[in-house]
Amino acid sequence: MAxxxxxxxxxxxxxAELLVERLRGAGLHARSSGxxxxxxxxxxxxxxxxxxxxxxxxxLSAAREILEETNEPY
Numbered sequence: 001m002a003x004x005x006x007x008x009x010x011x012x013x014x015x016a017e018l019l020v021e022r023l024r025g026a027g028l029h030a031r032s033s034g035x036x037x038x039x040x041x042x043x044x045x046x047x048x049x050x051x052x053x054x055x056x057x058x059x060l061s062a063a064r065e066i067l068e069e070t071n072e073p074y
Contacts, residue, residue, distance in 0.1 A: 003057040004031070008067060009050040016051035019067070026066055029056045
């Protein structure tokens with residue numbers, strides 16, 4: 001069973017997918033989860049609660065390094 005841990009919370013579905021793909025591109029396992037409200041799962045704009053980005057627990061340190069290295073305003 002995978003041990004997913006929260007890496008961060010970002011302001012939009014687009015930012016979440018961008019970060020997830022950046023992490024996956026670095027060979028890490030990543031996924032996003034969050035409530036985008038009445039707009040549905042395909043909504044990529046800003047959300048009131050944000051979108052959580054998760055990685056596997058044993059990859060958290062590497063994911064934090066990638067998050068710190070990026071210049072994107074997640």
